[in-house]
Amino acid sequence: MLVGYMRVSKADGSQSTDLQRDALLIAGVDSEQLYEDHASGRKDDRPQLVACLKGLRAGDTLLVWKLDRLGRDLRHLVNTVHDLTDRGVGLKVLTGEGAAIDTTTASGKLVFGIFAALAEFERALISERTVAGLNAARSRGRSGGRPYKMTAAKVRLAMSVMGQKETHVGQLCKELGITRQTLYRHVSPTGELRPDGAKLLSNKKSQAK
Incomplete structure (x- = not known):
């Protein structure tokens, strides 16, 4: 079964999911299998996304118009797709920079593997910069971390x-x-x-x- 997910950032009516809806319907998603959120892509706990992911079953394929509709955080995207893959659920991106991602195909899995590698590389860079920053601070007599709030x-x-x-x-x-x-x-x-x-x-x- 094909399931579609749509998202716009603002809930004040200034943004519409019409373009996404039309693309998903043309791709074969039934109108009753569409989920829609009005929330920032940096929020992981979007109610309709949670319901959508929970309702997916092995053999289903999740379709999104663009990859950033699913989320803007690369690590969150990687973790979400890994979870779907473990459950036997596919992901297909219709357009945009992630349009080559279709985890139901061998080539699509390869492309997503590159995304996952980039996420791991990003984590390594952040860790390396954090350690370097803390070492630099200590060399100047300062300790890192958040200020101690208890007095x-x-x-x-x-x-x-x-x-x-x-x-x-x-x-x-x-x-x-x-x-x-x-x-x-x-x-x-x-x-x-x-x-x-x-x-x-x-x-x-x-x-x-």
Whole structure:
């Protein structure tokens, strides 16, 4: 069975899927087997895409007008097609830069294999640049990673209110600008210090001397 997926980025009516719909119908997709999303291609959790992928069965072929209608992230595309292939589902791109992709044919699989290799190459480059950037930062006396959001003052505040019946943990985390995981790593639900919290307060005292 042929199944079609369409997508436009805006949901305000300024963009239409008519061109995609016509191309998919001409390619043989039944109108009842068309799925349509109005969302960014960088979102992986598009509701109609999720429903479309879930409904595909072995022997089916998913058709898209252009490859970027399925998604704009190369790694997401590669992972999606690998999943379809493992389930015995084909993918065919009708036009655009990915028009040579048709995983139901040997040549189409080869083309997609090149895409997959490019995705792996991209991951390797990003990793290499990240490591190089961190090493450069360390050589200048700076450490990499995201700023540490928990402070000694926040630990003390959390200790004073945790365990009180009126304390809403979610609201507390929002006010402190931290996640629940970070909170519970430093302070217990009853307001007692945990190892990370004790270490933070100890470091603060050492700096003050």
